[in-house]
Structure formats: C-alpha cells, structure tokens
Amino acid sequence: MPLADIEPVSRESTAAIIARQLREAIMNGSLPPGTQLGETELAAQFQVSRGPLREAMQRLVSEGLLRSERHRGLFVIELEPDDVYDIYVARSAIERAAALRVLRGDRERAADLLTETVRAMADAAHSGDPTALSEADLRFHEALIEASGSRRLVRMARTLLIETRMCLSLLQRTDQPVKERVREHNRIIDALRAGDEQAVLDHLEAHMEDAVRRLVPGTTLT
Template sequence: MSLSDIEPVSRESTAGIIARQLRDAIMTGALPPGTQLGETDLAARFQVSRGPLREAMQHLVSEGLLRSERHRGLFVIDLGPGDVYDIYSARWAIERAALLRALRGDREGVAAVLEQAVAEMATAAGEDDPAALSSADLRFHEALIEASGSKRLVRMARTLLIETRMCLAALQGTYQRVEERVEEHTHIIDALRAGDETKALALLEAHMDDAVQRLAPGTSLTQHEVPPIG
C-alpha cells in the first residue's frame, strides 16, 4: 500500500463527534469547571457504548480540558489563578507573534477581518447578550491568529482558546460597562492599521493583563512572582 492508496475519511468518527460536543459544553459552561463526568449517564445521553465515549474523553484529557483522579474518575478542569496566568501568558506569546506578522503584512486586510468580530461584539453588547459577546470576543483573537498564516500558531492556540472561553464566562461579570471590551479591541485595530508596532503590542499585552487581573486579583502578566498552576 502506498500513500496514493489512502482515501479521505468521509465521516467524523463517533468518538470525534462526542469529543466535539463535550468540548463545546465545557467551552460554553454547560459543563462547569469541577464537573464530574459519569460514563453511565453520558453513554445513555449520547446513546453509545462506553468504548467511543472513553476514547472521546481521553482526547479531552490529552487536550488538558479533563483531569483524571485515581479511583474517582474524570472531571472538567478547574481554573485557578495560576492556570489563568498560564493561559494568558501562553496566549500573549502566540498572539504577539501573530500580531507582528499582521503588522508586517496586509495590515488593512487583517484590520477589516478583525473589525467584523468587533462589530459582532458591539451588537451583542447593545443587545445585552453576554454569551454572544464572549463568542465574538473569541472570534477576534481566532481571526488574529489565523491571519498570521501560521498553521503552528493556529494549532498551538486551539486548546488555549477553548480554555479562554471558559475564562470569558467569568470575565463578563467583571465589567461595569460591556462597551469597555469593544473599545479595547478597537484600539488594537487602530494601532494595527496605523502600523504602530510599539502601541499595538502594548495594547494587546495590556488587554490580556487586564483580563488576568480581573479573573485572578493580585496576579499580573508583568509581575515577577508566578502563581502555582492547578
């Protein structure tokens, strides 16, 4: 058999479908942090045998979204201050690289794509729809990373952005004015469009550091003492 004999897979596997639905439930908060996943209940809910269910859950363990406790089972991860710091510091490294590529490439094209996400954020803010606001917020950052043209940056960011969505559910309650989130993203676009590298990077870092301080008071991306993870 040669590589030319390999045929494309036409359908997503049962385990893949289950993993995707569980991932979405974790991301949106339908399965909150700390939730224990029972095989019997989930197998009945998905109407599948335990084989594909276990395979799906192991995918999420490898992605870091589920944790295994000996003799107790699987749980949705909890995000403590150290985890929040870790997520956002890793994101800062990835998105800084993506933003630098955008600044040195088609700035106007990237800015136009990012503005679509900000427009969705503004609409959600106006309609007082926190879930839609968080989804649009995430799309902004996904679009920035995708605009880098780097498959590796996109791949590295995938799980981080799912964990970020978990953070956003808590973050949305910390703003007195939801318009603040829209404004922060708009300022980043303005600096990108102007080609002001120093300002754009500073705004992106400040945006992430603000989220860290809101989610984990006393913690900062710029602090010297790093909080323990987990």
C-alpha cells in the same frame, strides 16, 4: 499503492464528534468547572457504546480540559489563579507572534475581519447577551491567530482559547464596562491598520494584563 494515490478520509469518527461536543459544552458552560462526567449517563445521552466515549474523554484529558481522579473518575477542570495566569501568559506569546506575522502580510484584510468580530461584540452588548458577547470576543482572537497563516499557532491556541472561554464567563462578573472592552479591541485594530508594530504589541499586552488583573486581583503578567 503509491501514497500519492491515497485520498484523505473526511468522515469524522464517533469519538471525534463526541470530543467536539464535549469541548463545546465545557466552553459554553453547559458542563461547568468541577462537573463529574458519568460514563453511563453520557453513553445514553450520546446513544453510543462506552468505547468511543472513553476515547473521546481521554482526548480531552490529554488536552487538559478534563482531569482524572483515581477511583473517582473524570472531572471538568477548575481554573485556579495560577491557571488563569498561565493561560494568559501563553496566549500573549502566541498572539504576539500572530500579530507580527499579520503585520508583515495583508493587514488590511485582517483588520476588516477583526472589525466584523468587534461589531458583533457591540451588537451583543446592545442586546444584553453576555454569552454572544464572549463568543464574539473569543472569535476576535481566533481571527487574529488564523490571519497569521500559521497552522502551528492555530493548533497551539486551540485548547487555550477553550480555557479562555471559561475565563470570559468569569470576566462577565467583573466590573469592566462593555464599552471599554470593545474599545480595547478597536485599539488593536487601529494600530494594525496603521502598521504600528509597537502599538499593536502594547495594546495586546495591555488587553491581556487587564483581563488577568480583573480575574486574579493583585496579579500582573510582567
């Protein structure tokens, strides 16, 4: 059969479904850092055999979201100060590249999409929902990267953004005023609309720098 006649299979495998749900649980804190994953309990909860469960967990090991300890099992990663620094350095490189592509494309459409996420942040802050606030914050950065049109940047950012969600849970405990958090994102949008490349990059860097400083006092990106 010619390859051109092969149709893609859209059905998600059992292992992929389990992996996705475990990612979400790690991201939203249902599986906190350091949690040990027991095969027996998870297989019963998912109502699956251990085969697809093990495959799913190995996917998360390869993604860096689970760590394996010899003779002990699998655990949700715990972010050390060096990990936080590394996450934001990598994110900074990816988001700078994404922003440059957006500036050379339909930046007005991208700015409109980003404005929606900031509006969701403000609404979450007004209603006192820190989880929704962090989700909207994360969606801002996802939307920026997606607006670049680069599948590779999106793919590279996927695991980083899950780890970022873990960082945002910690960031909620710092003294950053929510209004300032919203203003930081709006500054990026305003510079994007104006087509001011240097301002966009400066505001992105300042945003990342501020997060690292709050999460790891005494540490800077540069």
